[in-house]
Amino acid sequence: MTIRQTMGLGAFILSTVTTGLVQAQTFPDKPITMIVSYAAGATTDISARTLAAGAEKILGVPITVENKGGGGGTVSTGLLASKKPDGYTVLVGSTAAITSRPMIMKVSYDPKNVVGMLQYSYFHNGSIVVNSNSPWKTIDEFIAHAKSKPGMSYAVAGAGGIAVGSQQMGVAALMKCKGLDFKMIPTQGGSKANTMLMGNHVDFTAGSGSHLPLVNDGVLRELVIFQREKDQNFPNVPRLKDIGCDWDYPPDVGIFVAVPKGLPPDVFKKLEDTFTQVVQSDEFKAMLKRNYLPFDFKDSKALAAQLKAETEWYKKYFATMGVAIKN
CATH class of the missing domain: 3.40.190.150 (Bordetella uptake gene, domain 1)
Structure with missing residues (x-):
């Protein structure tokens, strides 16, 4: 490498380092x-x-x-x-x-x-959530109704099609375990799913977390959760495994x-x-x-x-x- 090339490389490196320092010092300026x-x-x-x-x-x-x-x-x-x-x-x-x-x-x-x-x-890994004025007080009552009335609808935050989110996967695990059939309606976010449920446009939601304040306020009711551990905020709500459903919990x-x-x-x-x-x-x-x-x-x-x-x-x-x- 010639002296000129060496000087040119050194100037390039110095310029790059200086540019980085300037960016860090001036960022953000808008x-x-x-x-x-x-x-x-x-x-x-x-x-x-x-x-x-x-x-x-x-x-x-x-x-x-x-x-x-x-x-x-x-x-x-x-x-x-x-x-x-x-x-x-x-x-x-x-x-x-x-x-x-x-x-x-x-x-x-x-x-x-x-x-x-x-x-x-x-x-939140998901849960079966219903209106507090619904006739289902327990997950057993809900399952009994679902067996007699196949095709109940539920709202879920996320894309439709295959069960890809933990909420959809949890519902799929419940269906397989108990021999149920539900119709999934995807929404753009948990708040929209909650609105659909409270407006009685669906039978239940696969709660994604935004429903929890409404559960605490007595507007909605959780019947079963899809989490590995008990929810310390609502310790009386059973998990899937508590109702006899094994599930390979997703990350x-x-x-x-x-x-x-x-x-x-x-x-x-x-x-x-x-x-x-x-x-x-x-x-x-x-x-x-x-x-x-x-x-x-x-x-x-x-x-x-x-x-x-x-x-x-x-x-x-x-x-x-x-x-x-x-x-």
Whole structure:
């Protein structure tokens, strides 16, 4: 290498390092957009808005929340993947949008182009939820009615078709265990599923977590939950295994913050540090508790390992179900 080439390479490296430092020092210098995968008013939306409000105070710029529901989080994730990786667009959504759903749905993005920054909670694994004024006080009464009236309808947050979310999978497990037949109606978020139930447009919902405050208020009633452990908020509600139904529980689907692939490392770290500071705060944890969301923090490294494990679990699950994987 000649002296001129060596000097040119040194200048290039210096320029690259300097550019990175400038980006870190000046970022952010304009508003940030936070895309949320679910409808306004849902628990994910509430947590995202709390995260945005806390991060604004640290970063010193506005963070605008945009709700982009649809496709079980794939619509919003596709929108994120199309954005420039500069730190000015982030996503709060479901890990399923980059693990399980692209395997069986046509999506507009490559999951590898979406990078998880951190996780702060996970979704309720699902439950059978009915109106409090319904005639079914117990899961046994519900099952007896379902056997006599096949085709009861239920609303669920997420995409239709094969049971891909833990809520749909739980209903499928109950149907198989007890010989039942239900009609699934997908909705854009748990709050819309709750509205359909309260309006008597469906017989029940596969609750995704947003129903829990309504259960606490006596508006809705949980009959059985699809979680591995008892719900400490409602310890009297039985699990599937308590009613004789074995189930290979799927991984918990995380609520995570993601960015487009290619974000400058210093910008990534600044955002990760900022969001971590917010979600680790007592105020944020209190908000999660009020909305019946468990606190489950994972940094980018731990989240990457979880996403890999979640992806592998669903590959095996779909193979068992005889489902062809699209991506």
